[in-house]
Amino acid sequence: MTELSQRPRTAESAAAVVTEFFDRYRAHDVDGMTDLCSITARFSYVPVEIWGKQRVLRGDGTVGTVGKPLWTGLIASFPNLSNIVHSITSNDDGDVVVQADIEGTQQLAWGLIAPAGRHYREPHLFIFHVGPDLLIDGITAYWNDAGISQQLGHNEVD
């Protein structure tokens, strides 16, 4: 990260940080992914919501408190978890937009989905913000969770 952080923030350097993030994700290096983020990096996985009787748990918080546990759990449930990056666009303000597929084969329970050894591959859109220090300070992601559930054989909405 030292080499990256010594460069000024440009569209290219911001995209390079995010490219490295996906490389580390592909290598299951969750600590390395977190190292690319600021300590207060915002995190929002928009489709994540668990409806209880009195409250709704959402995938919002910080990378350290929500993102890291979520990535760790995802990798535990899908030991061959991988990503395929299709496009990265960026600007000099540090915004980076990524189209990527996330895929994996389920070995452990994931949420309400019991493991059946099935594989999923689902398109995702990630919006990153990279700060002037070349650390990621915001991650937001969108995808169709129904697509994942159905591919894994789980047909109940909740």
Next chain:
Amino acid sequence: MTSPAPTSPAPTSPAPASPAPTRTAAEPVGEFLDAVARHDIDAAMAAVGPQVAVTVYPLGVADSGAGALRGVLDDLVRGFPDLVISVSRVIVTGDVVTALVKAEGTQSADYAGAINQEKHLDVDQAWRFETAGGLITAVAVYWCQAQLYRRLAVKRYDEIAIA
């Protein structure tokens, strides 16, 4: 979207100026979103190129041509006549414009296989537009269909039309 690659592609920087230098990438997208918010689909389509690539992941739409996009918008407005589109953020990265929006409305007709139970919908969405020559040339739309079905009181993906 390009075909799958084993490694991450080289990052792209803002692209060179388009053939229509008087229009920024954000302009046709702004016109499109404003028109959709007014439910003026004809005006929205005026900002779209005739061979636009249309991908709406939660609906399984992967098509091209203005008619494909018009069909998606018509279905949305027909299903939710009081549709409100709120744009929270627009991100311009070269010729790509990404809009984060919330779609809200009350179901008044069948939509995406779900029968009308007059439920209220609010779903966060991301619309990624590609532009060239002052027009939208590609759009990819992301939202979570589980969230949509949950709000429309659908219980199972394999029995969407059964309340």
